[in-house]
Amino acid sequence: MLTVEQNEELTQVGPGTPMGELLRRYWYPIAFEEDFDDVYTKTVRLLGENWTLFKTPKSGRYGIVAEACPHRRASLTYGVVHEDGIRCGYHGWKWDFDGNCLEQPAEADNQNFRNRVQQKAGKAEVMGGMVWVYVGPGPAPELPRFDVFVMDGVKDCGYATLPCNWLQIMENSVDPHHVEWLHGQYFEFLGQTEGFDAPKAFQKKHMKTGFDEMEWGILKRRVLEGGSEESDDWKIGHPLVFPYFMRVGGAGIDQMQIRVPIDDTTTWKLFFSNHAPKGADLPEQERPVFYEYLWKDENGRFITDYIEGQDVMAWVSQGAVTDRTQEHLGRSDAGVAMLRKMFKENMKKVANGEDPIGTVREKHDRIDLPCEKDKFGAEREFAEAWITLGSSRYSPIKQELLDLHDSAWANREKASADA
Amino acid sequence: MPTPDETLDSVERTRIMAELPPDPHRLPARGEWFAGDAERHLLDRPKFCPMCAGDLEVDGGIATEYWTGDTRNFMTWCGDCGWFGEVVRFDMVTITEEEH
Numbered sequence: 001m002l003t004v005e006q007n008e009e010l011t012q013v014g015p016g017t018p019m020g021e022l023l024r025r026y027w028y029p030i031a032f033e034e035d036f037d038d039v040y041t042k043t044v045r046l047l048g049e050n051w052t053l054f055k056t057p058k059s060g061r062y063g064i065v066a067e068a069c070p071h072r073r074a075s076l077t078y079g080v081v082h083e084d085g086i087r088c089g090y091h092g093w094k095w096d097f098d099g100n101c102l103e104q105p106a107e108a109d110n111q112n113f114r115n116r117v118q119q120k121a122g123k124a125e126v127m128g129g130m131v132w133v134y135v136g137p138g139p140a141p142e143l144p145r146f147d148v149f150v151m152d153g154v155k156d157c158g159y160a161t162l163p164c165n166w167l168q169i170m171e172n173s174v175d176p177h178h179v180e181w182l183h184g185q186y187f188e189f190l191g192q193t194e195g196f197d198a199p200k201a202f203q204k205k206h207m208k209t210g211f212d213e214m215e216w217g218i219l220k221r222r223v224l225e226g227g228s229e230e231s232d233d234w235k236i237g238h239p240l241v242f243p244y245f246m247r248v249g250g251a252g253i254d255q256m257q258i259r260v261p262i263d264d265t266t267t268w269k270l271f272f273s274n275h276a277p278k279g280a281d282l283p284e285q286e287r288p289v290f291y292e293y294l295w296k297d298e299n300g301r302f303i304t305d306y307i308e309g310q311d312v313m314a315w316v317s318q319g320a321v322t323d324r325t326q327e328h329l330g331r332s333d334a335g336v337a338m339l340r341k342m343f344k345e346n347m348k349k350v351a352n353g354e355d356p357i358g359t360v361r362e363k364h365d366r367i368d369l370p371c372e373k374d375k376f377g378a379e380r381e382f383a384e385a386w387i388t389l390g391s392s393r394y395s396p397i398k399q400e401l402l403d404l405h406d407s408a409w410a411n412r413e414k415a416s417a418d419a
Numbered sequence: 420m421p422t423p424d425e426t427l428d429s430v431e432r433t434r435i436m437a438e439l440p441p442d443p444h445r446l447p448a449r450g451e452w453f454a455g456d457a458e459r460h461l462l463d464r465p466k467f468c469p470m471c472a473g474d475l476e477v478d479g480g481i482a483t484e485y486w487t488g489d490t491r492n493f494m495t496w497c498g499d500c501g502w503f504g505e506v507v508r509f510d511m512v513t514i515t516e517e518e519h
Contacts, residue, residue, distance in 0.1 A: 001460045001484040004445045325457040326449045329485035337483035337494040341503060348479045348498050 002324040002340075010343055013167045013261045014048035020348045021241060023047055024136035025356050027143045028260050029270065030064075031131040039082040043067055046135060048263040053077040053124065053131060056083050062124035064133045070101075070117050083283050095119045128155070128272065129288040131417040142360045147368045148247065148256045151275030154404060155288035158391040160295055162269050162312060166244060166261040167343075168322040169269065169315045173246040174335030176209045176222050177323060184309045190305055199385040202307075210234070211335045216358050216369060217242035218338060232372035233350050239369055242342060242358050249371045251279025251383035265320040271308060271391045277383065277402055278413065280408035293391040308391040310316070380409055460484050465495050465506045473499030482506070489513065 004009070013020045030044045036055040044053050047332045050067040052075065065086065070077050074090040081087075087103070094103040098119030100115040122135035162169075167210075172178065184203035191198035204224040212219040221237035223229060239247050247258040253275050260268040269291075277280060278287040295312040297303050304314035329336065335400035347355035358368070383405045392398055422457030436457075447457045464482045466475055475482060484491060493506040 001456065002481075003457075003461055003464070004447065051424075142452065161449060185478070323447070325460070326451060326453045328453075328456070329483065331487050331492075333485055333486060334494065340483055341481055341494070342494040344479060344481045344496060344498065 001327055001329065005327055007321075007324040009347075010324075010340060011167050012264055014264065015164075016078075016281060018351070020047055022343070022350045022356055023261060025141070025350060025359060026136070026243060027125075027132045027134045027141070028244070029128075029130040029258060030133050030246070030260065030268075032130050033126055033131060034287060034290065040088070041077045041079065043075065043077045044133075045262050045266075046133065047261055049135075051122070051133070051135070052079070052086065054079075054081050054086050056081055058083055061097075062126065062131055064122040064124045064135065065095055065099055066120035069093060070119050071104075071271050075135065079148045091215075095121070097121065129157075129290070138140075142363060144358070144360045145364060145366050146241070146245075146247070146256060147366055148254045148272060149255065150276050151274055151276065152367050153254075153274040153282060154285055154397070154401065155272070155274050156392065156395045156397055156401070157270055157272040157288050157290050158293040158308075158394060159268065159290060160293050160312075161262070161314055162267045162295070163265060163320060164267060164316045164318065166259045166267040166322045167316050169267055170240065170244065171244075171336045171339060172311060172315060173240040174211060174218055174220060174339050176220060176335070177206055177332045178314065180205055182314060183307050186304075186310065187307075194305065196305070199381065199389060201381055201385065208234070209332075209335070210237075211338055212237075213338075213342070214239065218335065218342065219370065220335065232374045236370050236372050238371045240339065241369065242346070242356075247369045250373060251380065251386070252280070252405065253386055254371065269312070273319045273392065275404055277396065277405050277408035280404050281411075282404075286346035289395065289397050291395050293334055293394040300332045306389050306391065306393055307385075307390065463491065463508060465493050468495075468497035468502055469504070469506060470498060470502040471497060471500040473497050 009018055013023055014302040024047060030046055030048060031042055031053055034197040040057060041052055041054045044051050051064050052067045053064050054060065055062050063086065065076060067075050067077060069088040069090060071088065071091055074088060076086055076088055078089045079086045080089060085102060087094040089351060092103065092105040096102055099119035104114055107113055108373050122133050123140045124131055124133045125143050127143060127145060132143055139188055162395065179202055187198040188203060204226060206222055208223040208224060216239055218240045219237045221234045222242065223234045227233060229235065241247055244259045244261065248255050248257065253273055255271060255273040258272060261355050262268055288367055293308065293310055295303055303309040304313050349356050386392065387398060387401050392401060395401065444461055446461060447454050464484060467473065468475060468480065475497060480496055482493040482495040484493050488511060491508045495506050496503045
């Protein structure tokens with residue numbers, strides 16, 4: 001339970017807010033490369049502000065500037081993209097990638113005027129088929145090349161825009177017990193009443209849970225009924241990657257769950273998966289496959305017969321911003337309290353001029369994150385459940401993914417029989 | 420003092436509210452079902468760090484309240500000295516005996 005003020009401080013992400021200032025120290029995916037196959041500009045919204053994301057026609061370089069032109073506030077998304085920046089379509093004022101004003105056609109060429117008008121600008125780069133942006137103060141950190149985005153494999157990514165604050169989604173990631181209830185008992189109840197088999201792996205009881213603060217966030221561990229501290233779920237665990245990811249995986253699947261704070265009441269929620277089961281012949285893939293997943297049916301009810309749909313129901317039904325003055329936490333919510341403390345700690349670091357946790361300043365090729373390989377002790381059942389009973393059910397390559405895992409399994413069985 | 424899950428009649432509520440110090444903090448609207456719990460949280464949460472006595476509010480700390488049995492626990496972090504631990508409010512100290 002928190003006070004009104006504490007709740008507001010943790011959930012407001014706009015410019016000048018303590019959380020907003022912290023979140024602006026990180027890179028965010030905000031669009032797909034394929035969005036720019038036919039257009040050179042796009043309006044995007046991030047951390048409560050609107051931005052114009054643009055791609056130059058020849059060099060393919062990406063830039064991001066605040067959407068409203070500083071002249072008369074028209075949208076720069078309807079401007080002319082040059083190799084050195086973007087020109088407002090309204091009166092031709094031209095801006096470079098850093099927001100410097102290069103030209104003011106209708107004004108006398110007076111450098112004093114141009115130099116006094118600076119547009120807000122950020123940095124933009126591509127990784128994993130997505131356009132990532134940084135809109136905080138300089139010097140910008142390196143874009144962290146987390147393993148899932150750069151490893152070999154077949155990638156697909158489900159996305160949806162959810163009408164709720166990003167923090168209540170993050171709190172789900174340090175709440176292990178919900179798995180045996182929401183994805184276990186509730187799923188079983190639905191299966192019995194609607195006539196399908198819910199996966200049993202998610203119904204195992206939690207015997208012990210643990211949370212460790214680590215360099216990227218919070219490492220979550222669990223011992224499930226039938227398991228032990230030698231199981232991957234405890235020995236390795238998986239991390240909440242501060243401030244807006246969760247890394248999960250198992251059975252040859254690795255996933256980053258991404259929660260981009262669009263504004264105080266909207267989150268862009270992505271499930272970015274890489275499939276590389278041992279023994280698979282991995283096909284070439286030019287770009288990840290992006291698809292929208294559904295979370296409400298035509299009658300306005302939450303779609304809860306798949307795993308992520310259940311999570312979405314739990315997040316969105318809390319309200320646009322969870323009223324934490326009305327909550328009643330228990331001991332099992334220790335991870336949630338720990339996460340709130342981590343946010344406060346890093347807000348303070350930023351206020352003191354320090355880098356928050358997870359800031360990467362060194363050039364690198366790949367950052368490997370700890371994650372279970374054998375998840376819930378379920379192996380093959382886990383991979384099949386992931387694809388058919390998760391958001392991948394909406395993936396255009398769902399059958400290819402099932403075939404990939406099947407053939408990998410067959411190859412492994414053959415190799416072990418031959419051995 | 421009443422515990423959060425007791426129903427307060429209007430006389431008792433008026434008495435308690437009169438004891439609340441002047442506070443710039445806002446509360447949920449009176450009609451909210453758990454407004455009483457929110458009031459108690461505002462009143463009872465730790466204000467100062469148990470280690471350095473720093474002001475938890477001024478120095479950027481946080482206390483998240485959670486309940487176990489009859490106790491109210493405050494997982495507390497001090498923004499001044501970094502102390503991270505729990506402050507537990509007892510009305511009665513109870514101990515569960517292990518099998519023996």
